Amino acid sequence: MKTYEIQGGFGLDHVIASERPVPVPGPKDVLIKMRAVSLNYRDLGVIEGFYNPNLKLPLIPVSDGVGEVVALGEQASRFKIGDRVSAIFTQSWISGEPTQEGWVSTLGNPLDGLLAEYAVIREEGLVRIPEHLTDEEAAALPCAGVTAWHAIVEEGRVKAGDTVVVQGTGGVSLFALQFAKLHGANVIVTSSSNEKLERAKSLGADFGVNYSSNPDWDKAVLEHTDGRGADLIVDLGGAATLNRSLTALRVGGQISIVGILSGASVEGFNIVPAILKKARLQAINVGSRDMFEAMNRAIGQNTLRPAIDRVFPFEQAVDALHYLAKGTHFGKICIRF
Template identity: 50%
Template sequence: MKAWQLTGFGLDHLVLNDIPKPEPGPDEVLVRVSAVSLNYRDKLLCDGKYNPHLELPITQVADAVGEVVALGTGVTRFRPGDRVVTNYCTRWIDGQPTSKETLYSLGNTLPGALAEFLALTEDALAAAPAYLTDEEAAALPCAALTAWYALVEKGQLHAGQTVLIQGTGGVSLFGLQIAAALGATVIVTSSSDEKLARVKALGATHTINYSRTPNWENEALALTGKQGVDHILEVVGGKNLAQSIEALKPGGQISIIGILDGFDSTIALFSLIKKQAVLRGISVGPRRALEDMLRKFDELKLRPFIDSVYAFNDARAAYDRLEKGAFGKIVIRVRD
């Protein structure tokens, strides 16, 4: 079968190879992959920053949708013909994290889904919503679950609260979508007026251009009558985290998701203490939360924002688009 494999670090080492078609082992299913979507994590893996000890070559990409075509012994959750999506943390089924969940993720320690077929334990899969296209279903597993787990599962978001979303990447747009659908007031920050106009049309209540307003936390406070926001999806990291704390309502929550501005941060501990703020690191979520989210998406008929769709043979162009920045999810169609 054909598979896009990373043979060394750097996009030049992402190559289309012929490799043996996998066979499902005990408790595994064989999935014929229909489509995959890219995440910022895929760029970090390709660049050697996510796992510098990656064992190469390895098939790339974690988020996928496909059709079950064969079963290993002992499989009870799926039948041939079922349409399924992958769960990013393949061994995190439910319960509290143990810090080892992300060690068992596709395209990292396990062969990924940017291939014609994928063999995976049935516990790492969830039923895909019937109302979504393959491209839309492939866009959900990592980014949507991260936003859902941060805001709904851990944050207990409810109508009437205020959510501040940073940027317009995959997690951020899902955060906007989820928060608006659940009745929250949403503030979005970006350096692009064009993107801010688009998120306003998609349900954002307020927008802040942080290139013109570098002290964006003051604007966020002004927009909330100096009360501050209830939830922040922190995707920037670095010095931006200190600004997020200043923008927060007392007792508010910051979900730390991204590291765009660096892996380290210096914050004012007194501000954190005075506000009794909650800072929580978020690394996707368990399969049970994914299934909860998919049911809610089905109920609300939410559809992800797709930036662009590429053919399987054009996977490198999709990675180029990821490098340049996208508005919504980048999808690669594996089969027609």
């Protein structure tokens, strides 16, 4: 089968088209023929070597995708031939709290990912996908969608009338926007681009702040909420945003610590304002299969569609990764097989 591998070192130049034998499913496994994958910021972090400098190579990158079941192990019974399925990001996290061992079962690092014509996945590590979605739309869900669902619904418990801030207009942020709107929230989006802010409004955003032309976006959030602050802030910027997220938060509000787009280490973080606000800082790490299935029910019932920026053919997978690195996208970048 055709595949891509990170070979011989880190960096986009080390993502090489190659060949591997079609994998054979074990007794409880499923063989899927891939139809589409989507890219995440994390895929770049893996390829560049800053997520896991000790990663064993060669490795098939990319965690998220959708395929069709084409063969079943002799004891596999959860799916039938022809089903459209997605692999869950953390293969061993089915429900409840995650475990330490679970972190070594994530696709695309350290396990092989899905940028290959076929993949073998344990049947427990797969979910059915909402029928109304195209392959590309469904491929957008496993990491970005589930992370946003976890932040907004499972931990954020967003309810009608809440104010939610989402940062930037990438994959996680736009899913968070859509899920927060689904729950009746007032949603504020930050972006470096006025044009992207307009597009976010067409997805339901109520208010936009350009964090490039107005770095004091936290003050804009306070003004927009009559000084009260936001109930929930999905922090995706990390180093450059966490302090401001705390300023923009209401007393008793929650920050979902999700992203590291501007770095992972926050200088000058002062604990006192967090205490004075009784802030809840909740880190998020994608989510479980139960969360994925709950999200899929909500997406199905509301015929929600993920925001897809662009679809590349499999032959241009490396171009798609370069395009992701440029950061000009709005929503998800996908690759079609």
